[in-house]
Amino acid sequence: MTKYSKKAQEKVEEALHEMHEGKLESGRSHKKVTNPKQAIAIGLSEARKEGAKVPKKNNK
Known part of the structure; x- marks a missing residue:
């Protein structure tokens, strides 16, 4: 069973690429995010806003 949807994985990958490019x-x-x-948190947040399958935030 996958934890994140394909869309969420793409958003995280996109955010990491943007971070590396500055x-x-x-x-x-x-x-700027370094x-x-x-960067992963931003990618997951964007995916959540688009309705992708992402687990809830862990507020510890």
Whole structure:
């Protein structure tokens, strides 16, 4: 059983590519993202907004 949908995987991959190119920015502050974990989180968030199959956020 897959954890993420194909669409979600594509969004994460796209976000990581943008980060490596220096084009990925965070939300309101529009600062450049340099942390891969943050890039993954942004990709999953965008996928969630589009209705892709992504598990709920883990708020620990």
